[in-house]
Amino acid sequence: MLDTTGPADVAGVRRLARDGLLAGSAAAARPRALARLRGGVYTVAWPLVFTRITKPLEHRRRHADCARGLPWLRPDCLDGFHDDVEAVVEHALRRATDPIENLEGWLATRLTPATVDAHRRRRGEIGALQRPRLPAWLGDALGGDPWLCDLAVQVLVWVGVPATAGAELWPLDGWAARRTEITGEPVAGRELLDREVEQVLTAMRTRPAWHTAHVERPLGRKQAPVAPTPADFPALELVGAHELADARLAGLAEQALQAIETRLNRGEDPAAAVTAVIGTVFGEQSPDDVPSDDWLAAALADQERLAGIVETVLAVLGR
Known part of the structure; x- marks a missing residue:
């Protein structure tokens, strides 16, 4: 047009x-x-x-x-x-x-x-709620937990979105970033989010008719996710390993910044916030051939280096 x-x-x-x-x-x-x-x-x-x-x-x-x-x-x-x-x-x-x-x-x-x-x-x-909100009964079933209640709303929003999360059922990467924003705690792995999503769905299933109408039915209207590559068929590598590593580190850095900002908004000491978050997020990341624990511990234990890291983080966050 x-x-x-x-x-x-x-x-x-x-x-x-x-x-x-x-x-x-x-x-x-x-x-x-x-x-x-x-x-x-x-x-x-x-x-x-x-x-x-x-x-x-x-x-x-x-x-x-x-x-x-x-x-x-x-x-x-x-x-x-x-x-x-x-x-x-x-x-x-x-x-x-x-x-x-x-x-x-x-x-x-x-x-x-x-x-x-x-x-x-x-x-x-497609049967999804037009204005997704948390029903009072569902909030009670989740114990009023702020993150789980927010996740329940995200589930209700997602089932009505035509897009898919690639080969995944749920957009866990995006929800991991949101979890960090709300709780101030970085997500170390997908297993935790998988358990929390299942916890939310279990609570929703206590009202079977409601769950069928507003979760199962609209979710079933999404287009089928792309089938994964067979294990015996070599994957085509479109980018180098270093580019994949850079992308992974950039994602971790974004998650760390969100967690640090949440902690700072709560009045936490900048050095303490940076040390706790970086230690969790980058605990398994390190330069080639350098044991991650030794490298990271050395960087965070050196007060001069830590002060430089804190200064850089605060500048990025505009503080």
Whole structure:
């Protein structure tokens, strides 16, 4: 649509909007004329959607690559972007009934209601809760634990999202980062999160009909995850081992920063927070051929080196 819509289509949409005829023209248009109207509105709307919705969302997801622009959006993020633009286009073609002098300005005020309504409608179509909230009975079943209650809401949100977590059922990597933000404790392995997810699901299953309607059914509407590579078939290595290691360390660093910031917000001493978090997160990471315990213990025990690490961490966090 971005490539086939011409200036005349956009000019026509602006003229109809100024005359208060855009919605009426769309309602009466034949398929070919309606496609031109949709294309014109799409051309005006997509930069607004990317700037006001997609880019801030990608920053919150810490997808720096996606936030650069459309060519860099990952496939699932690109799908979400197109869904949001389509929602704004449909909203405009239904609601633009009054004269609109500044179409961009009017669309900017409609971005949130249009995309939120469309998102809730898509969730409702597959049986997921449109506004996921924690039921009181579920909070009681989880003992009121802040993290488990938050995780329960994340489960309810996730079952209504069309995307998958690759070959995994749950987006545990993202939830690990969220757990760190809430508890201030870094996650050392996936086993803990697996147990906590199962604990939440067990609590949900105490209301079988509710669980079937709002968890099992929408979860079953997701597309099947990609099958794993057979064990006897050699995997194609697209990047070098050092690049994989760098990516792993970058992820650990992000998790550590979140945990340290949570501790600092609680008033914990910076040196104590940095020592505790780094010791946990990087306890199994070290330079080649250097025993991790010796290397890490030496770095944290050296007060001068520790002070430098603390200073660097505080600078990164803007403190």
